[in-house]
Amino acid sequence: xxxxxxxxxxxxxxxxxxxxxxxxxxxxxxxxxxxxxxxxxxxxxxxxxxxxxxxxxxxxxxxxxxxxxxxxxxxxxxxxxxxxxxxxxxxxxxxxxxxxxxxxxxxxxxxxxxxxxxxxxxxxxxxxxxxxxxxxxxxxxxxxxxxxxxxxxxxxxxxxxxxxxxxxxxxxxxxxxxxxxxxxxxxxxxxxxxxxxxxxxxxxxxxxxxxxxxxxxxxxxxxxxxxxxxxxxxxxxxxxxxxxxxxxxxxxxxxxxxxxxxxxxxxxxxxxxxxxxxxxxxxxx
Amino acid sequence: xxxxxxxxxxxxxxxxxxxxxxxxxxxxxxxxxxxxxxxxxxxxxxxxxxxxxxxxxxxxxxxxxxxxxxxxxxxxxxxxxxxxxxxxxxxxxxxxxxxxxxxxxxxxxxxxxxxxxxxxxxxxxxxxxxxxxxxxxxxxxxxxxxxxxxxxxxxxxxxxxxxxxxxxxxxxxxxxxxxxxxxxxxxxxxxxxxxxxxxxxxxxxxxxxxxxxxxxxxxxxxxxxxxxxxxxxxxxxxxxxxxxxxxxxxxxxxxxxxxxxxxxxxxxxxxxxxxxxxxxxxxxx
Numbered sequence: 001x002x003x004x005x006x007x008x009x010x011x012x013x014x015x016x017x018x019x020x021x022x023x024x025x026x027x028x029x030x031x032x033x034x035x036x037x038x039x040x041x042x043x044x045x046x047x048x049x050x051x052x053x054x055x056x057x058x059x060x061x062x063x064x065x066x067x068x069x070x071x072x073x074x075x076x077x078x079x080x081x082x083x084x085x086x087x088x089x090x091x092x093x094x095x096x097x098x099x100x101x102x103x104x105x106x107x108x109x110x111x112x113x114x115x116x117x118x119x120x121x122x123x124x125x126x127x128x129x130x131x132x133x134x135x136x137x138x139x140x141x142x143x144x145x146x147x148x149x150x151x152x153x154x155x156x157x158x159x160x161x162x163x164x165x166x167x168x169x170x171x172x173x174x175x176x177x178x179x180x181x182x183x184x185x186x187x188x189x190x191x192x193x194x195x196x197x198x199x200x201x202x203x204x205x206x207x208x209x210x211x212x213x214x215x216x217x218x219x220x221x222x223x224x225x226x227x228x229x230x231x232x233x234x235x236x237x238x239x240x241x242x243x244x245x246x247x248x249x250x251x252x253x254x255x256x257x258x259x260x261x262x263x264x265x266x267x268x269x270x271x272x273x274x275x276x277x278x279x280x281x282x283x284x285x
Numbered sequence: 286x287x288x289x290x291x292x293x294x295x296x297x298x299x300x301x302x303x304x305x306x307x308x309x310x311x312x313x314x315x316x317x318x319x320x321x322x323x324x325x326x327x328x329x330x331x332x333x334x335x336x337x338x339x340x341x342x343x344x345x346x347x348x349x350x351x352x353x354x355x356x357x358x359x360x361x362x363x364x365x366x367x368x369x370x371x372x373x374x375x376x377x378x379x380x381x382x383x384x385x386x387x388x389x390x391x392x393x394x395x396x397x398x399x400x401x402x403x404x405x406x407x408x409x410x411x412x413x414x415x416x417x418x419x420x421x422x423x424x425x426x427x428x429x430x431x432x433x434x435x436x437x438x439x440x441x442x443x444x445x446x447x448x449x450x451x452x453x454x455x456x457x458x459x460x461x462x463x464x465x466x467x468x469x470x471x472x473x474x475x476x477x478x479x480x481x482x483x484x485x486x487x488x489x490x491x492x493x494x495x496x497x498x499x500x501x502x503x504x505x506x507x508x509x510x511x512x513x514x515x516x517x518x519x520x521x522x523x524x525x526x527x528x529x530x531x532x533x534x535x536x537x538x539x540x541x542x543x544x545x546x547x548x549x550x551x552x553x554x555x556x557x558x559x560x561x562x563x564x565x566x567x568x569x570x
Binding site: 127158180 | 409410411413414415416417443452458459461462465468469470471472473474475477478484
């Protein structure tokens with residue numbers, strides 16, 4: 001079996017271009033371009049890289065990015081005050097707080113303080129709840145990007161047996177909810193799952209988001225399975241995913257590469273979400 | 286194997302008594318008893334029965350129930366106006382809109398209009414989102430009652446293989462989220478699942494909430510499984526659950542009966558949620 005590589009890079013470019021052309025039209029009626037506030041606390045190097053990817057995507061999409069780089073000693077009061085200001089600031093349509101935050105900050109309280117209409121990461125309880133209820137509003141970028149990738153490659157999930165490995169708030173749980181909402185039969189596995197392989201071997205599509213390098217190997221999935229690799233970690237200085245990409249060649253029907261698969265889709269969905277927030281605000285004025 | 290029957294009736298009474306004694310203390314400091322507004326639209330007979338159960342439980346718990354019985358021709362405007370009034374009414378701590386609503390009403394919009402702090406059914410997107418994020422605030426009564434029942438009988442779920450049959454917004458999905466938050470390995474099945482039995486046969490605990498009488502039979506579960514029956518339907522004039530209670534005797538390790546299992550727990554959790562809302566409001570004044 002020849003394994004199809006599900007690239008996200010080109011699709012992500014397409015999405016960003018589509019967002020850009022929609023913004024071009026919309027900004028003439030609104031009278032300004034959309035604005036995305038990007039809040040970065042501290043000096044975590046991967047976070048700095050992610051933020052620079054997002055800022056570059058904004059340029060291509062025609063979104064004004066407003067960087068707020070705060071010291072790692074920033075207090076809760078200071079960050080909540082900043083978010084309150086961004087919530088009311090007219091030219092700010094989206095607010096993104098880059099995760100992870102330094103451990104002294106209450107992440108849940110910070111994310112919950114963002115105006116749900118400006119919550120372009122989709123992590124506010126209100127938006128997460130809308131997703132749970134199958135009434136997707138602004139949805140988290142990574143799972144949304146995964147669904148867009150599947151749609152692009154014509155991979156339906158309805159009625160299919162799928163397994164999600166990893167149950168985080170930002171990927172695993174919202175992804176599982178999206179899959180249930182689309183009527184897949186979904187199993188959610190995680191660190192406490194006794195025998196991961198019996199689940200992954202059953203799945204027609206395996207979604208993996210653990211950050212454990214090469215966790216998903218050939219002997220863990222059935223022949224012809226589709227592997228969506230949402231993991232990202234470093235191994236000997238190289239960026240690798242959760243799946244053993246080489247070992248799955250000729251065995252899996254399709255696989256997303258890391259890098260170049262789901263990653264770029266996440267950034268593209270952030271642009272889509274910012275456009276969505278811009279449009280919602282334009283409508284309610 | 287002798288099958289243990291997991292009754293909810295007595296535990297529900299205990300919970301209601303505990304709520305009653307906590308309210309007794311609290312009302313002396315707050316200066317009034319908690320109030321639960323119960324909104325019933327139309328004349329659906331099962332809904333009327335449920336409402337009467339809830340009203341009677343309120344009496345036992347020391348909660349003032351304020352009934353609002355509206356005609357089946359009530360418009361969206363009228364019901365939204367009522368909810369706005371209840372949201373601001375000082376003596377109303379909880380607002381319950383009995384489901385299902387007549388089809389001309391937009392259920393999602395109505396539930397979303399309830400003040401999340403008074404949303405004792407836990408169906409508001411904000412509360413559903415808190416649950417998704419593992420930060421349970423006011424949680425839906427039926428899945429919460431299921432978890433309380435498991436706790437009472439000393440049945441842990443962490444690391445266990447569980448299957449939820451039914452993916453509704455009010456039972457299946459919130460229950461699956463609670464189970465994932467407690468680190469069970471959870472499979473969510475529903476009408477589009479191709480082969481239900483291969484999943485239920487794998488499970489250490491089967492939760493079923495479909496309303497299909499006697500869907501879960503002996504040959505569909507492994508010996509020694511625990512069956513939590515959340516279904517309720519009528520068969521030849523009798524109330525029956527999703528599980529073949531008789532057929533599972535001597536095969537399942539434990540099973541909840543219908544009626545008398547999960548049902549009374551739902552009502553008890555509504556009392557708990559109303560107390561919780563009362564307490565939250567007492568604190569913020």
